[in-house]
Amino acid sequence: MEHDIFRALADPTRRTIFERLANGSMNASALRQGMDISQPAMSQHLAVLRKARLVREQREGRFVNYEVDPDGLALIVQWLAKYRAYWPTRIDALKLLLKDMDQ
Amino acid sequence: MEHDIFRALADPTRRTIFERLANGSMNASALRQGMDISQPAMSQHLAVLRKARLVREQREGRFVNYEVDPDGLALIVQWLAKYRAYWPTRIDALKLLLKDMDQ
DNA sequence: ACATCACATAAGCACGCACTTATGTGATTT
DNA sequence: AAATCACATAAGTGCGTGCTTATGTGATGT
Secondary structure, eight states, X not given: OHHHHHHHHTSHHHHHHHHHHHTOOEEHHHHHTTSOOOHHHHHHHHHHHHHTTSEEEEEETTEEEEXXXXXXXXXXXXXXXXXXXXXXXXXXXXXXXXXXXXX | XXXXXXXXXXXXXXXXXXXXXXXXXXXXXXXXXTSOOOHHHHHHHHHHHHHTTSEEEEEETTEEEEEEXXXXXXXXXXXXXTTGGGSOSXXXXXXXXXXXXXX
């Protein structure tokens, strides 16, 4: 399962898909816009992201709406937490993170 | 670079190596103990982890000591920060993280 | 100096993976 | 009910990747 996540994110196309979904959920056809990717390829990528729990589907008629699944991200956070002793303490990303989570 | 990281972590053997180094830095030979992996394979895995900045080397005589490189982890945190809007707010891992970072 | 040790690199191979084309499935439209 | 649409699945293919064996390199030991 942790394996599924890292394997899913190892592909740049899937990271792009995930990033696009993070900016708003949409269906598979909409996801293809401006991505130069075939319909089966998109479907296969979404299947991999689904298995990794990075993305979840929501049937709406004959469309399938896709959205970010927090479970996958939670598992990455969990994995990262194991190594928090090595996290640099002063980097901007971390400060950003802290600021955002404080409120 | 972010690509190098996810690709590096996509392999279970490399994740194991990384985890072992997180529990204490050591040289390549010591890393092989109990892992049933050839010397060249280990060397190649370490090269991939190095390129991803997840690990860094420190020559000591004819030994090469390996340790976790915080830079790689920082990049993952940075990547994760982009999706913090989707992080679940009540999971244990997150609470653990916060508690540890507060002090 | 030579041998040996710790590790890196080279080259070849088998397997996994991302793609393709073709076809299947279930819902909507007319 | 027949056609069309949105998407999934099947099967085949080329390439990347992780392994192997063989060899190179640089440091230590005798």
